[in-house]
Amino acid sequence: MPNSQGKHRLETTRRRVLKAGTIISLSGAMLPTTGLAQQAGPQPSPENGVTVPVSFRVNGRPAALDIDARASLLDLLRERLGLVGAKKGCDHGQCGACTVHMNGRRIASCLTMAAKAHGRDVTTIEGIAGADGLHPMQQAFIDHDALQCGYCTPGQIMAAIACVKEGHATTPEQIKEYMSGNICRCGAYVGIVAAIEQAAPQIERS
Amino acid sequence: MTPSRNADRPRIDAHEKVLGRALYAADQPFPGLLHAMTVPATIAKGQILSIDTAAAVAVPGVVRVFTHGDFAQIRTTPAARGAYGQPGKGYQPMIGPQVRHRGEPVALVVAETLEAAVEGAEAVTVRYAEEPFSAEMDDSLATPEPEPVSQQASGDAEAAFANAAHIVDVEYRHPQQHHNPIELISTTAAFEDGTLRIYEGTQSAAAFAGGLAGMMGMEPQALRGVSPYTGGGFGQKNGVQEQSVLVASAALLLRRPVKLVMPRGQLFHTASYRPHSRHRVRLAADGDGRLLAGIYETVQQNSRYDGFASDHGANPPRLYGYGAWLGRERIVRVDTQTPGHQRAPHEHPASYATECAIDELAGALGMDPVALRLANDTQRDPLTGKPFSSRHLAACLTRGAALFGWDRWTSEPGALVAANGDRIGLGVACGSYKAAMTPSVTTLRLSANGQCRIATSGHEMGQGLRSVIAAELIEVLGVDPGKLDIRIGDTGHAPQHLTAGSWGAGSAAPAARAAALKLREELAQLTGAALTDEPVHAQLARTRRPFLEVSVDTLPLGKDRQAIEQLRRGMPVVTGPEYPDFLAFSWIAHFAEVHVEPSTRRVRVRRVVSVADCGRVMNRRTAESQVRGGVVWGIGAALRETAESDPRFGGVLNNDLAEYVVPVNADIGAIDVDFIDEPDNRLNISGVKGLGEVAMVGAAAAIVNAVHHATGKRIRHLPIRIEDLL
Numbered sequence: 001m002p003n004s005q006g007k008h009r010l011e012t013t014r015r016r017v018l019k020a021g022t023i024i025s026l027s028g029a030m031l032p033t034t035g036l037a038q039q040a041g042p043q044p045s046p047e048n049g050v051t052v053p054v055s056f057r058v059n060g061r062p063a064a065l066d067i068d069a070r071a072s073l074l075d076l077l078r079e080r081l082g083l084v085g086a087k088k089g090c091d092h093g094q095c096g097a098c099t100v101h102m103n104g105r106r107i108a109s110c111l112t113m114a115a116k117a118h119g120r121d122v123t124t125i126e127g128i129a130g131a132d133g134l135h136p137m138q139q140a141f142i143d144h145d146a147l148q149c150g151y152c153t154p155g156q157i158m159a160a161i162a163c164v165k166e167g168h169a170t171t172p173e174q175i176k177e178y179m180s181g182n183i184c185r186c187g188a189y190v191g192i193v194a195a196i197e198q199a200a201p202q203i204e205r206s
Numbered sequence: 207m208t209p210s211r212n213a214d215r216p217r218i219d220a221h222e223k224v225l226g227r228a229l230y231a232a233d234q235p236f237p238g239l240l241h242a243m244t245v246p247a248t249i250a251k252g253q254i255l256s257i258d259t260a261a262a263v264a265v266p267g268v269v270r271v272f273t274h275g276d277f278a279q280i281r282t283t284p285a286a287r288g289a290y291g292q293p294g295k296g297y298q299p300m301i302g303p304q305v306r307h308r309g310e311p312v313a314l315v316v317a318e319t320l321e322a323a324v325e326g327a328e329a330v331t332v333r334y335a336e337e338p339f340s341a342e343m344d345d346s347l348a349t350p351e352p353e354p355v356s357q358q359a360s361g362d363a364e365a366a367f368a369n370a371a372h373i374v375d376v377e378y379r380h381p382q383q384h385h386n387p388i389e390l391i392s393t394t395a396a397f398e399d400g401t402l403r404i405y406e407g408t409q410s411a412a413a414f415a416g417g418l419a420g421m422m423g424m425e426p427q428a429l430r431g432v433s434p435y436t437g438g439g440f441g442q443k444n445g446v447q448e449q450s451v452l453v454a455s456a457a458l459l460l461r462r463p464v465k466l467v468m469p470r471g472q473l474f475h476t477a478s479y480r481p482h483s484r485h486r487v488r489l490a491a492d493g494d495g496r497l498l499a500g501i502y503e504t505v506q507q508n509s510r511y512d513g514f515a516s517d518h519g520a521n522p523p524r525l526y527g528y529g530a531w532l533g534r535e536r537i538v539r540v541d542t543q544t545p546g547h548q549r550a551p552h553e554h555p556a557s558y559a560t561e562c563a564i565d566e567l568a569g570a571l572g573m574d575p576v577a578l579r580l581a582n583d584t585q586r587d588p589l590t591g592k593p594f595s596s597r598h599l600a601a602c603l604t605r606g607a608a609l610f611g612w613d614r615w616t617s618e619p620g621a622l623v624a625a626n627g628d629r630i631g632l633g634v635a636c637g638s639y640k641a642a643m644t645p646s647v648t649t650l651r652l653s654a655n656g657q658c659r660i661a662t663s664g665h666e667m668g669q670g671l672r673s674v675i676a677a678e679l680i681e682v683l684g685v686d687p688g689k690l691d692i693r694i695g696d697t698g699h700a701p702q703h704l705t706a707g708s709w710g711a712g713s714a715a716p717a718a719r720a721a722a723l724k725l726r727e728e729l730a731q732l733t734g735a736a737l738t739d740e741p742v743h744a745q746l747a748r749t750r751r752p753f754l755e756v757s758v759d760t761l762p763l764g765k766d767r768q769a770i771e772q773l774r775r776g777m778p779v780v781t782g783p784e785y786p787d788f789l790a791f792s793w794i795a796h797f798a799e800v801h802v803e804p805s806t807r808r809v810r811v812r813r814v815v816s817v818a819d820c821g822r823v824m825n826r827r828t829a830e831s832q833v834r835g836g837v838v839w840g841i842g843a844a845l846r847e848t849a850e851s852d853p854r855f856g857g858v859l860n861n862d863l864a865e866y867v868v869p870v871n872a873d874i875g876a877i878d879v880d881f882i883d884e885p886d887n888r889l890n891i892s893g894v895k896g897l898g899e900v901a902m903v904g905a906a907a908a909i910v911n912a913v914h915h916a917t918g919k920r921i922r923h924l925p926i927r928i929e930d931l932l
Contacts, residue, residue: 046267046318046319047267047319048265048266048267048317048318048319048321048322049265049266049267049321049322049325068319068321068322070321070324070325071319071320071321075320075321078233079241079319079320082235084226084229084232084233084235085225085226085227086226087230087388087389087437088232088390088467089388089389089390089470089863090390090470090862090863091469091470092470092862092863092864094862094863094864095388095863097388124226125225125226126225126226129225134221134224134225138224138225139224141220141224142216142217142220142221142224143216145216145217145220145827145828145830145831147217147220147223147224147668148438148668148669148670148828148831148832148835149387149388149389149435149436149437149438149439149667149668150219150220150223150224150228150435150437150668151230151387151388151389151437151438151668152388152437153223153224153226154226157224175871176871176872176874177871177872179871179872180870180871180872180873181870182870182871183388183863183868183870184388184871185385185386185387185388185438185440185868186438186668186831186835187834187835187836187837187838187839187869187874188831188834188835189834189838189869189870189871189874190834190874190876190877191831191834192871193871
């Protein structure tokens with residue numbers, strides 16, 4: 001529900017954002033430490049222009065804020081919520097570095113409007129490790145050295161988990177095909193395929 | 207203490223990378239962070255007449271719109287983009303009204319949010335006076351430099367051709383390519399602890415202290431360059447970028463932290479790239495396939511103002527025992543942003559041209575191309591007559607041939623057919639890359655509780671430098687990898703060298719090893735006895751000291767203490783490949799199997815076998831990954847990557863990852879890697895020669911040669927596309 005633009009409305013919006021920031025902060029305190037979100041701390045964002053109220057769950061915790069209607073989900077996660085695991089590699093949905101899950105499906109968060117997250121569940125790389133350690137896909141990426149610089153890695157791992165859950169990890173050829181939306185410029189593809197083959201049996205298909 | 211071989215350990219920083227916790231430049235959190243967006247020039251050459259910022263300033267959230275009028279005090283120094291250290295070269299946009307290439311920044315919009323900055327940037331209107339330009343080396347307005355920029359000569363090459371039984375005279379063309387690391391180039395400038403810290407994914411944090419300070423008229427100690435993790439460099443992040451000083455100056459003027467993540471479409475026009483080049487290769491051989499002479503002439507496209515060298519001729523004459531050699535490199539200047547070093551900058555295009563020409567010579571001779579290469583192996587550099595520090599290229603070839611199954615090779619192209627009708631082609635090519643080194647300054651602290659902290663020179667951009675440093679500390683000190691704190695890529699921790707040219711491992715490994723050995727020595731003095739097998743921190747604990755710290759300056763072979771001072775001032779000091787007593791190179795042999803679908807002519811690289819001689823292998827797991835990465839780059843170069851220059855308006859038409867096509871997972875088949883793993887102890891105490899670039903050298907040629915073997919078609923330009931094979 002967009003607000004109309006204008007100086008007066010902007011001031012109102014700022015106050016609402018500050019309030020929203022408080023809400024995120026409170027819900028954050030109830031969650032297990034996943035590192036960055038806590039390190040960075042939720043910061044009230046001085047939104048400008050048209051805003052929309054968005055409430056959704058990210059990595060299992062509720063979040064509610066007024067967000068610039070132009071913002072992508074990627075910029076919401078990175079610039080507003082301090083969840084910087086998802087990366088910007090192209091901002092055009094061409095590289096896959098920003099891959100996250102929305103309601104269990106992989107999406108390019110740079111091509112998804114932040115407002116679309118409203119009422120939905122978003123999972124990022126920060127939300128997949130269990131309390132007792134790494135997600136099997138994270139461990140498999142270490143075991144097969146399926147990364148070099150690590151920049152595309154969060155997106156690769158989120159895509160890889162989805163690839164298995166979709167039932168697209170039954171052969172190496174199929175894995176390659178369904179992982180081709182995620183570019184690794186360092187060229188760790190051989191390791192990525194091996195990692196998915198290792199982790200697939202440990203991950204339940206949805 | 208003899209260095210270990212074939213150690214295989216998890217990448218030391220893999221854990222934080224798979225958790226998404228490694229913080230790259232644009233991930234750093236700052237309260238009150240402002241977001242910036244650049245406005246790119248829409249002309250290729252000319253003058254800015256006026257800039258209307260009113261509409262941009264009126265966008266809610268926009269804090270300030272900077273134009274060249276705000277940045278006139280910035281100086282173009284040898285640290286500027288494109289200068290490559292040379293006075294009078296380089297170009298810093300936005301310090302005057304001129305436009306020297308399409309896409310250069312002409313305004314910088316700073317706003318409270320990214321969305322506002324983007325809207326503001328789109329609202330800026332610029333009027334220009336356009337001037338004629340040349341977008342490409344074949345344009346009529348392109349300017350060839352009158353003299354060659356470098357030359358190599360040994361013996362009388364021209365005369366040798368007169369007596370040759372077989373001659374090859376061919377021209378190969380290499381296209382313009384862009385690095386495209388997945389981490390977008392970004393700059394964040396923020397005041398912390400009284401210094402202006404520049405966070406930029408870089409291979410040269412020193413450029414963001416000393417280099418930017420010089421451009422901004424500040425004291426070097428007022429700035430700190432921070433880049434603990436770089437999301438892929440490949441040479442594109444080897445210095446100050448066009449936007450770096452603009453963002454730093456904006457933060458200085460606004461007294462707030464400012465971040466700019468440059469969109470990829472703009473990076474195609476501001477960051478460096480591998481320039482277009484032409485390669486004429488002439489080879490002369492006798493009836494037995496002995497290489498009598500080579501004449502190698504290249505032309506490379508440069509910008510009007512850069513100091514980027516051409517160095518195609520440095521490696522090919524060293525690959526085989528040529529009787530005589532003549533090499534000449536020329537450049538042509540056009541109106542683009544500066545080209546630069548891209549993984550194996552000249553070695554890759556040079557190996558592509560010369561190793562394909564060797565394949566053509568083998569065809570002319572009716573010889574097996576592996577046998578031709580083995581017959582011309584040499585242990586001495588044909589240009590200087592000096593020996594190589596180590597060279598196991600013949601072993602790379604023979605081992606690779608066995609692993610690959612080269613015995614399937616046939617002299618007739620198109621003879622191998624797969625069960626599904628695909629034509630199978632087998633190709634081979636070799637590569638070399640200089641083993642260079644640079645000085646390092648290292649501080650190593652071992653704590654009695656087992657923690658171990660090292661601060662040293664070097665950057666981690668995915669090549670595995672942290673794992674190389676860890677390997678030496680684990681081996682010499684037996685420290686727990688989980689208790690290692692490796693601080694690199696930050697001028698606040700140690701002086702930083704430009705980490706490029708495959709000299710990272712050959713410099714950081716000896717530095718870490720020297721520091722670890724010194725620490726053992728000092729610990730033995732403290733304990734008063736030779737160290738036992740017990741963990742070193744436990745032995746330290748008994749001395750009742752909380753920690754022991756040592757500092758070591760390491761010098762590359764043939765350099766004196768002055769090199770350390772140069773490093774401290776942020777100046778590049780690099781040695782190699784020529785050392786007083788020998789030349790040092792890493793070597794590699796690649797074997798490629800391609801399948802060409804008979805009706806569509808689609809080429810698939812089904813398998814590559816690569817065997818490298820990089821001296822000692824520091825970590826087998828990360829080294830294999832590095833070689834696979836180099837091979838993937840070779841596949842990209844051979845079959846996918848080219849920039850489409852626009853002769854009408856300048857710039858690159860395919861300036862995104864959908865149209866500048868890089869290899870994806872489905873493009874890659876098996877890549878089997880092996881190593882000779884013979885330490886080169888003449889070069890340094892770690893026995894390391896370097897791997898990141900040699901991994902790519904020759905890979906594209908092996909694929910091109912395989913395509914010829916499958917189809918009988920000799921394609922002399924890249925990338926090879928379906929239409930070339932129809």
